[in-house]
Amino acid sequence: MGRNQDIPKAVIKRLSLYSRVLQNLEIKNVQKVSSKELGELLGVNSAQVRKDLAYFGQFGVPGFGYYVSELRSKIKKILRTDRPLKIGLIGVGNLGSALLSYTGFKKQGFHIIAAFDNDKRKIGKKHSDIIIQDIANLEKTIKEKGIEIIILTVPVEKAQEITNNVIDTGITTILNFVPIRLIVPDYVRVHYVDLSIEIESLSYYVK
Amino acid sequence: MGRNQDIPKAVIKRLSLYSRVLQNLEIKNVQKVSSKELGELLGVNSAQVRKDLAYFGQFGVPGFGYYVSELRSKIKKILRTDRPLKIGLIGVGNLGSALLSYTGFKKQGFHIIAAFDNDKRKIGKKHSDIIIQDIANLEKTIKEKGIEIIILTVPVEKAQEITNNVIDTGITTILNFVPIRLIVPDYVRVHYVDLSIEIESLSYYVK
Numbered sequence: 482m483g484r485n486q487d488i489p490k491a492v493i494k495r496l497s498l499y500s501r502v503l504q505n506l507e508i509k510n511v512q513k514v515s516s517k518e519l520g521e522l523l524g525v526n527s528a529q530v531r532k533d534l535a536y537f538g539q540f541g542v543p544g545f546g547y548y549v550s551e552l553r554s555k556i557k558k559i560l561r562t563d564r565p566l567k568i569g570l571i572g573v574g575n576l577g578s579a580l581l582s583y584t585g586f587k588k589q590g591f592h593i594i595a596a597f598d599n600d601k602r603k604i605g606k607k608h609s610d611i612i613i614q615d616i617a618n619l620e621k622t623i624k625e626k627g628i629e630i631i632i633l634t635v636p637v638e639k640a641q642e643i644t645n646n647v648i649d650t651g652i653t654t655i656l657n658f659v660p661i662r663l664i665v666p667d668y669v670r671v672h673y674v675d676l677s678i679e680i681e682s683l684s685y686y687v688k
Numbered sequence: 689m690g691r692n693q694d695i696p697k698a699v700i701k702r703l704s705l706y707s708r709v710l711q712n713l714e715i716k717n718v719q720k721v722s723s724k725e726l727g728e729l730l731g732v733n734s735a736q737v738r739k740d741l742a743y744f745g746q747f748g749v750p751g752f753g754y755y756v757s758e759l760r761s762k763i764k765k766i767l768r769t770d771r772p773l774k775i776g777l778i779g780v781g782n783l784g785s786a787l788l789s790y791t792g793f794k795k796q797g798f799h800i801i802a803a804f805d806n807d808k809r810k811i812g813k814k815h816s817d818i819i820i821q822d823i824a825n826l827e828k829t830i831k832e833k834g835i836e837i838i839i840l841t842v843p844v845e846k847a848q849e850i851t852n853n854v855i856d857t858g859i860t861t862i863l864n865f866v867p868i869r870l871i872v873p874d875y876v877r878v879h880y881v882d883l884s885i886e887i888e889s890l891s892y893y894v895k
Contacts, residue, residue, distance in 0.1 A: 490889075491731020497888035524698020529736065560892050568887070576786035580883070583783075584844060585867035589884040629894045630887065637791060654893050656886055660792030670893040672886050676787070677796040679863055679879050680775070680837065681704035682697075685767045686861050686877040687836045 492533050496556050498523055499533075503553035515546035562590070569595040569628040571643055572635035573603050573613050576658055580632060581609040593632070595622050616643075620650040632656045644671075699740050703763050705730055706740075710760035722753035769797070776802040776835040778850055779842035780810050780820050783865055787839060788816040800839070802829050823850075827857040839863045851878075 502522045506514060516527040516534075523530075534540045537559050541547040557563040570577055570593050580586070581593055597616040598604060604615045614622055622628070631647050633640060633655060640659040647655060648669055655671045657663060663671055709729045713721060723737040730737075741747045744766050748754040764770040777784055777800050787793070788800055804823040805811060811822045821829055829835070838854050840847060840862060847866040854862060855876055862878045864870060870878055 489728075489731035493892045494731070494885075494889045496892070497885050500888065501882070501885065521696075524696035524701070525732070525736065526739075529732065532733075560888055561894060562888050562891050566887065566891055566894070574786070575782045575789070579781070579783035579786055583867070583883060585882060585884050586887070588867060589888065591884055591887050630890055653895050654890050656890055660790070660795060670890065672890045674883065674886050675708070675792060676790060676881065677792050677798055678701075678704050678708065679881050680773065680793070680798050680839075681707065681767055681769050681796065682701045683837055683861050683863055683877065683879045684769050684773055685700045685703070687768060687773070688860050 488536050492536060493560070495523065495525070495533055496560055499530075500553055500556045500560065500562070503549050503556070506549045507553065511549055513546050513548055514552075516541070519547070566591055566630060567626060567628045568593045568630045568632060569597065569623060569626070570632040570634065571597045571616065571619070571647070572633065572639075573598040573600075573608060574634060574636075577632075577634035578608060580634060580658075581611065595626055595628060597622075616646075619646060623650045623652060628652070630654045630656060632658065634658045637661055695743050699743060700767070702730065702732070702740055703767055706737075707760060707763045707767065707769070710756050710763070713756045714760065718756055720753050720755055721759075723748070726754070773798055774834050774836045775800045775839060776804065776830060776833070776837070777839040777841060778804045778823065778826070778854070779840065779846075780805040780807075780815060781841060781843075784839075784841035785815060787841060787865075788818065802833055802835060804829075823853075826853060830857045830859060835859070837861045837863060839865065841865045844868055 499519065502519065516530040520527045520530045540552060540555065568591060570580060573596050577596065581596060593611065596608065596611050596613050597619055598613050599616045603613050606613050631652050633643065635643050637659055640661055641663060644655065644663045644665065648665060653669050655669065656674065657671050658674045665671055706726065709726065723734040727734045727737045747759060747762065775798060777787060780803050784803065788803060793800065800818065803815065803818050803820050804826055805820050806823045810820050813820050838859050840850065842850050844866055847868055848870060851862065851870045851872065855872060860876050862876065863881065864878050865881045872878055
């Protein structure tokens, strides 16, 4: 793919934050933005903004800034969110169910197209337009549907075993909601969703 | 409280990331860390690290770095996560239920001590050691238990109305999982949890 894997994870993370901030500016009909303004919206300095974007080529006009829509569509192209992502989810418990019906994903154009569980009472039932499949069909379904990202919402004690199975199917990108570190080969990218980080920073503002 | 409200939100957010990174270093028995190393772990430059920490006073030793445990306990004091936080949750649907039993909160010492719903079938039932209360008791329970932070996991169409009720009780810190912008007075701090951001940055790594 010619994608440079040496770009720091935090830069990629900020790209998705830039994208969100730019989306909000678009909604407000703002046409252009400077690196200083972008930095202020994200809480980093303008040099960091320019440095982040410089990883991916020449953006913006010195002394003028960036065109909001142009920058956003370029960032979407870099992140490859300019096309529908094929997402599967494993573990249709409370959190899994919540994510299947999470309107925040649909708002961004992300659709979960397959869900798996090992509970016979859940398998075959419909949930948010998806029929829950037996996890025994994992490999077959991932290949048939061309699934690219797996969301993991399984119990802690099952997470590593299921991760191994996921990797065996050829999946290399996992979004892990289970609060444990997974052991994976170097070529597999796991993002951890740590819901307590948000509470931690909110704590600062408690009066 | 003499807390400076002008500190950028992103700096506070990074403090909780520093805290998490320092916690991992502690687990690995690492005793000291430089601003360069800390920056690399977070994907910001060392100047940003020093600037972030400088908001809160003098930390570390020039040319040496920071003592891991000392810096972490100072950051916890700043974030005020060095004491038990009193958290309430409104909306015991799928996501609310998932958060009530989320082990990631307990791992960080965060405990949800009250949960509310308006569904008669849920009220009075026990969930993760908490008895779900009628939302009609919101103000009374918040005051009796001294709740400081409210987690919102209600349906989109109810979110603004319930937020208004929450603010009426005197709560000023809200963690919102509902994917809409809430209208709140200036003195109220709302943090938005956008679960699609993680997918967006993961998309970059899809092969």
